[in-house]
Amino acid sequence: MTEALAHGVGERSDLPIPLFYAYAGAFAALVVSFLALGLLWADSRFRGDRAGRVVPLRLPGRPARIVTLLLALHTTGLLLLGPVEDNAAPHLVYVLFWVGLVPASLLFGPVWRSLSPFRLLPDRPRRALPARLGYWPAAGGLLAFTWTELVAPEPAAPPTLLVFGAGYAAVQLAGTRVYGHAWLERGDPFEAYSTLVGQLSPLGRRADGTRVLRNPFDGLDAVEPAPGLVATVCVLLGSTGYDGFSTAPAWVDALQSGPLGRTALGTLGLLATVAVVALLYGGCLGLAGLIGGTRGLAPRFAHTLVPIALGYLVAHYFSLFVIEGQRTLVLALRLDLVVDQNAVAPETIAIVQVLAIVAGHVAGVVAAHDRSVRLLPEARAVAGQIPLFVLMLAYTLGGLTLLFAA
Secondary structure, eight states: OEEEEOSSSSEEEEOOOOHHHHHHHHHHHHHHHHHHHHHHOOSOOOOGGGOSEEOOOOOOHHHHHHHHHHHHHHHHHHHHHSOSSSOSHHHIIIIIIIITHHHHHHHHSSHHHHHOGGGGSOOOOSSOOOTTTTTHHHHHHHHHHHHHHHTSSSTTSHHHHHHHHHHHHHHHHHHHHHHTHHHHHHHSHHHHHHHHHHTTSSEEEOTTSOEEEOOHHHHHHTOOOOTTHHHHHHHHHHHHHHHHHTTSHHHHHHHHHOTTOHHHHHHHHHHHHHHHHHHHHHHHHHHHHHHHTOSOOGGGGGGGHHHHHHHHHHHHHHHHHHHHHHHHHHHHHTOOOOOOTTSSOHHHHHHHHHHHHHHHHHHHHHHHHHHHHHHSOGGGHHHHHHHHHHHHHHHHHHHHHHHHHO
16 A cells, blocks of 8 residues: 555555546446437436425524634634644644535535624625636635645645735635625635535525525535636646645655755646646637637636546545544544554545546536537537536546655
């Protein structure tokens, strides 16, 4: 078994299973799903925000937000005054909050919307939020956080987390003061992150706030194109890809001995990885538009990247969450317990990782096909999907390579 430093705290353990079998299974799953969809799925079936059965469910918004605020203040206190060794604060940030948002949002929908302490602020906008902003503030905030987690010289050091936390809080306070709660929907990187993941939850939330039980693909289809949406998803994909690539021996040697220094080279590597993901996506959607005779497809297919990003997130964070989640509870609650490093068998970790990546890409293929038969002329709907399908296949094989061969 190999071990790799990961995510600000702790370690992530991966099992190097034979890569050929992972490749073969992924290739077969994607090709079979693409062919089956092309033959059997002629009309769009997803209904987006119109779908779902209304459920009489109300989450305790204000009390939950007050509890979150108290937890945030407690974490800040630990960063300022906590012990140098075995400080629970970095684990609370990187494991409980950042990683924990994925399963929580996948199960319960956009949970950060219900937990965010910034929504305790009065919703009194001074001006309307410019439509051109879209998700761009969220994309920038997510890039800043992933830089802190993956590139910063001391990601778990209290000063590092305090600087990020102060900047994050200042931006959200200022944005909410000017634009009201509309800012938080797309300006808060963690709310945007939780909401995008939550679109794949059976427990959905319509645009008017109504909670419904729905097909996760309907929730995914409800993602509205907006400026910065492609950038936000590409940051999630690219940062996770860089995380896998950063453990490659050649890159580790370059970080340690390169003339630019570890931080500068790591920053360039992270930005380059995000840029490559975005350029490949933009190029393939441009080609799909030429084949299908339709322009401006990139933002209208951005939702197809969400399950792919989710698959990568689950694959990369699963073992970290299982192991470091225990450590987080031990440190936060001061329990006299030993962390079980073998809580999950290596074989289970490997199976979860492969299935997460493959399932994410298959879901992306399904979402792309449904959107294609809706937007493209009938005679070109399948042919127009080929560039995006090839891109998803490349993402899959590349993700498996980074995960198991780094």
